Structures are given as structure tokens and as C-alpha cells.
Amino acid sequence: MKGLRLYLPPFAPDTSGAAAVLYPLGGMVVIIDAGGCAGNICGFDEPRWQQEGVRSAVFSAGLRDMDAIMGRDDKLIEKVRLACEEIAPRFIAFIGTPVPAVIGTDYRALVRMAEKTTGLPAIAVDSDGTKLYDAGGGKALLALCRTFMNTPVTGKAPKEQMPPMATGSAACPPQSPAGSIGLLGLTPLDFTSAEVRRLMDALHAVGWTDVCRYDRLTDFTQPRCRKNLVVSPLGLPAARYQAAHYGIPYEIGLPEPFLHDTAAKITLGCQDCQEERLLIVHQQVLANALRNTLRQSGQRGSITCATFFRQEAETCEPGDAALAEEDGFQEFVADGKFTVIIGDPALRRALPSFGGRFIALPHFAISGSLTDAPC
Missing domain, CATH: 3.40.50.1980 (Nitrogenase molybdenum iron protein domain)
Known part of the structure; x- marks a missing residue:
């Protein structure tokens, strides 16, 4: 039904x-x-x-x-x-x-x-x-x-400034200290308070000292960003609008240091990096970024991403799934023969017959839980 x-x-x-x-x-x-x-x-x-x-x-x-x-x-x-x-x-x-x-x-x-x-x-x-x-x-x-960004540039942005489609692995550091990086899509529905602090530290680590979170009205009325980083799919419409009308380029993904600890804990529990079949269920930008970080940390098994939310081609690979119903999720897991599933703990209840390893990666939009459960 x-x-x-x-x-x-x-x-x-x-x-x-x-x-x-x-x-x-x-x-x-x-x-x-x-x-x-x-x-x-x-x-x-x-x-x-x-x-x-x-x-x-x-x-x-x-x-x-x-x-x-x-x-x-x-x-x-x-x-x-x-x-x-x-x-x-x-x-x-x-x-x-x-x-x-x-x-x-x-x-x-x-x-x-x-x-x-x-x-x-x-x-x-x-x-x-x-x-x-x-x-x-x-x-x-x-x-x-x-409504509030009322000083558009004339014409389109030069070709070299048009938004690069990132693989979700890193945010490039600035070439000069002028300007800041904007985070589009940063809400508590996707990121816990602890994750936000880690994200700020990770951006500082790759060279961005000024981070605009679009959590003040002046971030829209007085835009100062040299580029935008789309950290969840809900930020994409605004990123594309700013790129087209204001010449502000964007990148889709998350900085590598943000996911290092999570990837290390996942890899540590894998018995055989060559044979494991991993499934990451979250919003697509974070899931794809985690997949890339896992590969760079030595994970050589298959890694698939799935999401119940918006899925963009720029962050997908063949085999990734756009989920809609609970029974579709159960069938996808059964057909994929996954040995490790990474997702919100609420998803575990929907998989009573899953015999592999389940690793908690909280997603408030799914469970409504404030628990910062460690991986």
C-alpha cells in the first residue's frame, strides 16, 4: 500500500x-x-x-x-x-x-x-x-x-567563474583572505549542533576564516561571499540563483576534515575493506561526501548512497537510489545484499531481518531526535 x-x-x-x-x-x-x-x-x-x-x-x-x-x-x-x-x-x-x-x-x-x-x-x-x-x-x-539581494551584476558570470560541480570531497581554500564562503542549506534538520561546530572547524582548517551561514538577514542584504558551498540539497536553488544573477560561484560538498573522524570509525569496524558492501542513507550531499572520504581513507568495497529526499545528478553515482516508501527501502536493502548500513537509528527499525552492521548517523529530518549519536 x-x-x-x-x-x-x-x-x-x-x-x-x-x-x-x-x-x-x-x-x-x-x-x-x-x-x-x-x-x-x-x-x-x-x-x-x-x-x-x-x-x-x-x-x-x-x-x-x-x-x-x-x-x-x-x-x-x-x-x-x-x-x-x-x-x-x-x-x-x-x-x-x-x-x-x-x-x-x-x-x-x-x-x-x-x-x-x-x-x-x-x-x-x-x-x-x-x-x-x-x-x-x-x-x-x-x-x-x-527579495533581499537587490544589487545584481549585469549579464552572466564569466565562464571561468561559473559554478564547478564538485564531487563532494572538499571545499577549495581561498586564494586571498578577501571575502568569505557561504554555507547554503545549513539547518538543524540536517546537521546537529555538534556537527555544525565540526564543520566550522573544518572550514577554518582548509583556509576559510570568514564563514557566512545565511542565518542573519544582512547575509542577504549585504552579500559578501566569494563563493558558496552547498551542504545539503535544499541550498541548490539559491546557489544556482546567486551564480546566475550575481556571479557568485558555488561548490557542492563538504570539507574533508569534517568527515575524517566519522570515516575512520566506519573503516575501523569493517572486517574486509575489499568485500564490504556499504549503504549510506542520508541527504545526498552529505552521503556522497562521506563516500568520497571513505574511499580516500582506504575503503575499497562497494559504497552506495540512498536518500528519501532530493537527489541531484551532480552528487550521484550509478546504483544510488532515490527512495520513496518504506517497503521500497526494505526491498532495496535486501536486493543490494549490504553488509554495513550507515544512517539514522530510526531506519534500523524498518530492517528487522537485516543481519549486518548498522552504524548510527543521525538525521533530525528523519527521526526528530536530538541525540548526537556517535558512529
Whole structure:
């Protein structure tokens, strides 16, 4: 049965991905729902709500039946105006859910009404709750770039500056200290707090002293990056937009030092590097980067990557799988005869007959767990 899950939890949807990108930017995030979707975001899909730290202004539109049926956008805008008087946000962001998708909400009209009423810039993300977090996060990043990066260069970038398609193995160090490297796709849905610290250390180790995480509105209004590093698939739409309109090249991957310890622990437990059949299940950029690091560390067995999320040709090899359903995942594992599986611990429950070695590589978007489980 399509969509039936006996073991795996529901993954973070596109509404949560959009909210994760917008969380630290100082705007007012309005979830256009009756309350349920906003509750899921804050209660389950946003780890920063579960930790001590900076809070974000996330509101539910509080739609009622007749509000949705009649499309009473004026009531929503009035709520936004009153809230702006209390919290003074830097911008307004509307995030869609199944309700506005069904009734055909005009997001452009909402944006114009909000800007006219509040005097603040506004964006909208037309997520519908039926896709996964990387789709919504990608739309949110792209909307931020289109709205706030307002000094485009004329024409296309010179050929030598156009984005190289990296294999996911390393971030090239700068040729001069001027400028910084931008990280597109860095959200808690893909990277734990410990992993973020390791990533910063790894970038410093390869020569980048200034790292832009796109977690401040000024990162969009005053872009300073010499290049962007796409660390998860949700960063690709914004990277391609910046390359085409602003001449900022990008690379897809992760710096090698970031994955050295993980690769060493995986290799240490392998009985025979020539005979092992490894499967890495994560978001495709991290999975591919880990595969390359394992090979450089001496792993000579077969290594396959699989993901339930967006898969890009630039980071794939023949045999990599785009997964959709739980039973498809089980069949892929059985057919591949893998001896080692690397992925979120929640995936282990879906493989009751797997007799090989399972290595934990947490992915919050899958399990919603904050555990920094070691490999």
C-alpha cells in the first residue's frame, strides 16, 4: 500500500523546512493554518524550540472554517499588523500548508497587502505540507535571495567563474583572505549542533576564516561571499540563483576534515575493506561526501548512497537510489545484499531481518531526535 509505514516516522515536511530556514533571521513567520501545522513545526520539527537559545516569532494564522472558505485575507493581514506593533519584526514571511493549497490562496496578493499595511518587506513560500523539508527550505532560501539581494551584476558570470560541480570531497581554500564562503542549506534538520561546530572547524582548517551561514538577514542584504558551498540539497536553488544573477560561484560538498573522524570509525569496524558492501542513507550531499572520504581513507568495497529526499545528478553515482516508501527501502536493502548500513537509528527499525552492521548517523529530518549519536 502506497505510503503505508509500519516502522518509520513521518519525515519533516516542506512547511518545516521553510520555517527552519527563516527561524534565525528576525522576521515574523506566519504559518497559514488553523494551528496544527504550526504546532508540529514548533513541537517536533524545529530542534531550536527544544533547546535553550534565541526564540523566533512563529505565528499560526488561526484559520477557522469560514475564514478558509471565504478567503478572508483582510482578517489575517490585520492580525499581522497588530502583531507587528508588539514585536517589531524585520520582515514578514507567509508559509503555506494544505489549507491554502486547497483553496488557492493568492500569495502574491498576501505579500502586497502585508507590505502596504505594515511597511515591511514580505515573502511567501507556497509549501503545501505534502512534500519534504528540502523542497520547502529550498523555496524559502530562494525567496530570500530574490527579495533581499537587490544589487545584481549585469549579464552572466564569466565562464571561468561559473559554478564547478564538485564531487563532494572538499571545499577549495581561498586564494586571498578577501571575502568569505557561504554555507547554503545549513539547518538543524540536517546537521546537529555538534556537527555544525565540526564543520566550522573544518572550514577554518582548509583556509576559510570568514564563514557566512545565511542565518542573519544582512547575509542577504549585504552579500559578501566569494563563493558558496552547498551542504545539503535544499541550498541548490539559491546557489544556482546567486551564480546566475550575481556571479557568485558555488561548490557542492563538504570539507574533508569534517568527515575524517566519522570515516575512520566506519573503516575501523569493517572486517574486509575489499568485500564490504556499504549503504549510506542520508541527504545526498552529505552521503556522497562521506563516500568520497571513505574511499580516500582506504575503503575499497562497494559504497552506495540512498536518500528519501532530493537527489541531484551532480552528487550521484550509478546504483544510488532515490527512495520513496518504506517497503521500497526494505526491498532495496535486501536486493543490494549490504553488509554495513550507515544512517539514522530510526531506519534500523524498518530492517528487522537485516543481519549486518548498522552504524548510527543521525538525521533530525528523519527521526526528530536530538541525540548526537556517535558512529
